[in-house]
Amino acid sequence: MKKLYVFLFAIILFTCHRSYLYAQTSNQNQVVQDLVRSIATHIDVESTRVNTSTKPSEAGVGIEIIADDPSYTHDVKIETSVNGLKVSYRNNKPIELTAPVRDLWSITVIPGTNRILPTYGCSTQSPDFNNSQGVYYWEDKDGDGYFVDNIILVCGAPPSGFIKEEDLKGVDCDDTVYHTEQPDPYYYFDEDGDGYPGSWGTFCERPPGGKQYNELKSGVLDCNDNDPTVWQRTTSFIDIDGDGYTNGTVFLCSQGELPEGFTNQSYGEDCDDENPNIFRELELYIDNDGDGYTDGRITMCIGTSIPMGYQLTSLGIDCDDEDPNITRLCCIPIQDLQVREPLFVEGCSIEDLAPSTGFSLSIETQTSISIDSFLQHLELFDRTICGLKSVAYQDWLISNNAGRIRVDRTFYLEEESYLSNYTEEIYIEDNTAPIPNQEELPELFLDCADQFIQPPTANDACDGEITGTRNTEIEYDDPNDFTITWTFMDLFGNQSTQQQHVKVTNTDPPVPYVPTLPEIIAECSFQITEVPKAIDSCGGEINATTDNDQEYFEEGTYTITWTFTDGNGLQTTQEQNVTLIKLDPIPSLPELEVIVTQCSVTDIQAPTATGGCNGEIITGIRDESIIYSEQGEYIIIWTFDDGNGNMTTQEQMVVVEDTEAPIA
Known part of the structure; x- marks a missing residue:
């Protein structure tokens, strides 16, 4: 067990140490950059191809060395200085490879020391590869299963002198000698010198202040190693009055004897730890006249006996607890039961009626009690004497109108000879307005085109979620500020309102x-x-x-x-x-007739046209005078001009001939 403790402590220490290494990433990167340059100057580049780069790995920062020669043995001396830290390492180790397989050599710089921890990373091309994350091995040179603090990470088979975690037995004091039968001795520390240790551990040599077991009074740990007068830790009961009944527990550090007011055993809880004569708490019946009939109950802290004026049991209710002769006048006279006035209950349905609602009754003392009190008293009565056997009630739904539900609650009282009943009217009313789901509605910014506004909601105790309605259907067709009043109304007519500010803007052109x-x-x-x-x-x-x-x-x-x-x-x-x-004038005749005349022509009636734009009648004009005295065919060109620059021309043929004989 001692070896296991030391071993776990060593693992925790190593884990914390590795966590510290990760915190030094920036320093490590600088160190490795210097290491890379140093390695490149010491490797024979003619027989070895080197590729160096900084890479994160489980052990620190990696340097990749690619060896073409499988029998290559490197002899590298690395020297660098970062932030005053000098690191030196010399390695003569053959790389067992089959060319051109790669191996990853990782270097971990341990901050605060002059040590470099070489490890082997993981390459899937390595012939002995079996774990992409690598496996940690602990150094055990003498092979006794106990390790020293040198730990490496490899991918395949470990180098000689290293063992796996599951083979560890503990920390080795001397790794050069096989001594599995000589476990590390325990040493105890007793700061106050009272012979009881406050702590212990395993060490290869006696540490300062360390004592062995036979040098102590006991191996029991001291509960306060700074005070030589106390050493034993005990769980004690608090008993201030010393009656054996206690009031809680505490942990004490003492000399083995408990101080006054404490004990190591308890008879039970003490209801008053200041008075040794009382210790137990009971519920007692009040019986001032001692006739067995009681007037209520009380909880008291008492001792071994019941105080005068109190009883553990009761024969029934005492109507006059000052007179022992009056014992039976508390029987409830059924005929004096009176129905209360109609009862109004806040709620939504008949399920909201509580069993405690009911009738009242008047007895000779003119005391009015609720149904709960009536049922409680009934349990205390001697039913045979009083003649009352049971009481019960039933609810009847009479009407369910908007805002009000009427329920008749009928009470049934069973006596020795007959069954009587009394009915009370109960009205269930919903008088609570819906509660808005948002305490304050957000301001809305709308464009004139956006007319839809999501109505807010409220929660009603009876109707659930209710959607608000606007006070008016406003058309926001003008940029302005508006205030909407939302109304939430439940089915019973209860309503609440909430206002919302709307700012309408116009940002879109027509x-x-x-x-x-x-x-x-x-x-x-x-x-x-x-x-x-x-x-x-x-x-x-x-x-x-x-x-x-x-x-x-x-x-x-x-x-x-x-x-x-x-x-x-x-x-x-x-x-x-x-x-x-523009439209040109349109001739009145699509085609002018051919004019045939005898001998000559001196005058021809001008044709007409209609103006294309104004509709006026335009008389054609010719381009030359019409005097044709010679026989032949002539072409007259008529021009129709509307005076606005629009013109149309039309041709007309004139034939002059001599076909008539001379007149004698």
Whole structure:
């Protein structure tokens, strides 16, 4: 057991030491960087390929050495100095490899010492690989199963002189000699010199102040090693009055004898540890006149006997506890039972009625008691004498109207000869308004387009969750501040209100009904008579305005810029093209007739046309005078001009011939 204790202590010490190493990560990285440079300058690069890098590992920071030559033996001396810490290590160890397998050599720098702990990390390519995390081995040179503080981490088979954790027996005082039959001796420490040790441990040599077992009075640990007058720890009962009945326990450190007011055994709990004559607590009946009939109960702390005026048992209720001759007048006269006035109970349903609600009764002492008291007294009565056997009640649901439930509670009293009953009206009412689930509603920030507001809720004792309703359906079509009053009303008409502040803002400009306005193509002239429209989240429908001309008479293409402006100055613009075309005059006749005349022509009636834009009658004009005196065919070109630059021409043939004979 002693070896196991030391072994566990050593493991805990090593674990804590390794935890401290992780706290020095930044220093270790610097150390390894120096170590890497040192290794690179001492390895024969012609026969060995070296790749060094800092890597975290279970044992510290790793340096990777890749050896192409499986029989390579490295002789490396590493010297560095970090923060005043000098580290030196020399290693002559062959690397048993089959080329080109890699082995990972990890170096752990132990802070505060001049030691480097070499370990072997884990490579899945190693021929003896069996654990990716590695296995710890403890150094045991003499092979006795007891270890020293040199611990390494390897992947495969351990080097000679190391054993696994499960093979450990304890800490070795001398690892050069096989002495499994010589365990480390125990040494005890007695700080106050009273012969009782306060602590102990195993050591290879006697430590300062250490004593062996035969040098002590006892091996029992001292409960206070700073006071030579006490050493024994005991559990004691508190007994201040010394009557053997106690009041709790304490732990004491003493010389073996308990001080006054304490004992090592107890007869039971003491209800008054200041008085040795009383110690037990009982519930007694009050009987002042000593007739066996009692007037109530009381809890008392007493001794071995019952005080005068009290009894352990009772024959019944005493109506006059000062007169021992009056014992039976407390029997309840059934005929004097009186029903109380209607009872009103706060609740939701008949299940909310408590059994304690009931009737009252009047006895000769004119004492009114509840049903609970009545039932309690009934248990105390001598039922044979009083003639009352039992009492019970039943509830009847009479009506269930909004806000009020009526229940008739009927009480049944069984006497020796008959059964009587009395009925009381009970009304269950819900008078509690719903309670909002949020103590204060958050302020809402809405856009005019956002008309939906999530109603808050409240919890009602009878109806559960209730959704609030607004005081009015407000349309938030104008940026402003509003206050909503939410009302929560249950089925019984109980209501509570809660207010919520709403801030309406307008951040969106008007949106045109038509995303792209169509091009307008007009003839002759154009005048704006209709304007496009847009919808605004706050202002509703908005008509467009423009700074462009309202009328157009000249042929061409024009661009009108429409502007939609809401009441908050937010604008949207749209462009619309207008193309104006002119119409030429239209001849009245699609084709003019051919005029055939004899000998010559001096005058021809001009044809007409209708103006394409104004509808006026236009008389055609010719480009030359009509005087044709020679026989032949002539073409007259008629021109119709409306005076606005729109012209149409039409040709007419004239034939001059001489087909008539001379007149004699």
